[in-house]
Amino acid sequence: MSANPGSSAPFFSFGLDDGFISKNFEGLRYRRLPPSLNDLITxxxxxxxxxxxxxxxxxSWILSFTDSTAKQNLxxxxxxxxxxxxxxxxxxxxxxxxxxxxxxGSYIxxxxxxIRWAFLPATLEDTLQSWLTPSGWKAGPPRxxxxxxxxxxFAMSEYGDVAYRLGGKGGNGEWEIWxxxxxxxxxxxxxxWSEVAYIxxxxxxxxxxxxxxxxGTWAGSIDDSNETALENFVVNFFRLTKKKPRPESTPQPQTNNYHQYSQSYSHSNSQSRANGEYHQRSKSQPHPRPAETKPDTVTQAQYxxxxxxxxxxxxxxxxANTASPTHKAPKKLQVRSQSSSIPASSTSVGQGKLLSTFPYLPTSxxxxxLPACAAQKSDPSSLRACKHDVERLLRASGLYSYEWLRQERIRWHPDRFGRMCEEGWRDExxxxxxxxxxxxxxxxxEARGRS
Structure with missing residues (x-):
């Protein structure tokens, strides 16, 4: 939930039985509301x-609204x-x-x-308490x-302080997409994290x-019955937009019959921190123009x-990583950018297989x-490629640009990659x-520097 300074802040609230209620520049949308709330609205x-x-x-619901007499009501x-x-x-x-x-029974x-709250997760309550002092809000009220x-x-104050936890308390690992x-x-x-607009x-x-x-970057996970509702909420979060054809996506396996989305529209240029609390804000800058590339047909085929x-x-x-012993893992949809860096694969993966080898670049x-690069690649335990080789292959995609590279990099995050590896090969x-x-x-x- 988010509380913007204005009274017309967009929101998306998940409910029982895949129900939801949301509002953005497109208007109010809802599905499977509690009967009393549905009656009130309709x-x-x-x-x-x-x-x-x-x-x-x-x-179990709360509604803040203007009634038919134009009075504020609750x-x-x-x-x-x-x-x-x-x-x-x-x-x-x-x-x-x-x-x-x-x-x-928890609430805020x-x-x-x-402000009132009760039965919050202990760490979340500690966070809110740390934002308060006897004289008022040290980090600002919650946003x-x-x-x-x-x-x-996830919690963020009006001054940009942030705290979050990844879930899976007790090692259950049930919040893998988050x-x-x-x-x-x-x-x-x-x-x-202070660049987050809404969670x-x-x-x-x-x-x-x-x-x-x-x-404009976003991510989400939802039951496939509400896929369109989530996409429309995000697309119209900042402004009302014209409907566009849905971009091609790469289906991937996932638990609980959800769809996951992650889409990027522009670039945020600010300082990164590794922990969960932040105080600094920085201005976003336009991302560089894509570099023009004309890959040769041979290298393009290799890519x-x-x-x-x-x-x-x-x-x-x-x-293999998400399959349940009692339920077949359904597919997960991921949209990384307008042009996905990963071609769609129609191969049936079944229960899957964890990685035990690395997808090295083609030797051709x-x-x-360059001497330094040749020395680096001579080590058989290395990547066997330098950044010049990586650039040559990725340019053959025909999509090479600053924004596209940002999305491609996500796939190779060591922690994410490690979760896809067999235990004995995970460190390597x-x-x-x-x-x-x-x-x-x-x-x-380098792509940023060319802008």
């Missing part, structure tokens, strides 16, 4: 909605905690009220004059506070969420063969003769992926 008493939260049990379901009902009944309805209903509600099962949460998104974003050069975590179902950055083989092995490894491409796999990651990172810096 019977003509609601003129406009400022904020809504759905809870993890039937008839309503809630009978199943929200009694203490919360008492507090809400004493509030003066305000378009700036922000709420979140979490699992196990705040406006310009008050975003959202959490789910297994200690997954964890992967956090690690990928955290691994990007020039990214800070909402599902309080009902593990590993469902939506996360949007100020530069396509290598990229397709790599995509197939990655998909198989992800299937690793031809750089991570080391080789880190070499590839660093090569692409260098190319990104």
């Amino acid at each position: 019977n003509g008493n609601v003129l406009d909605v400022q904020w809504a939260s759905l809870g993890p049990i039937p008839e 309503a809630w379901g009978a199943s929200i905690p009694r203490r919360l009902q008492t507090h809400l009944s004493k509030l003066t309805p305000s378009p700036f009220l922000r709420t979140f209903l979490g699992p196990s 509600v705040w406006d310009a004059s008050s 975003i506070v959202t959490w789910g099962e297994e200690d997954a949460f 964890k992967e998104t956090v690690e990928e974003w955290r691994g990007e050069s020039g990214f800070v 909402s975590i599902d309080p009902v179902t593990t590993d469902q969420f939506v996360a949007i950055r100020n530069d 396509e063969s290598w990229a397709t083989s790599t995509a197939s092995s990655f998909a198989s490894a992800l299937a 491409v690793t031809t750089c003769k 796999g991570r080391r080789l992926a880190e070499e590839m990651f660093k090569c692409i990172d260098t190319l990104i810096g």
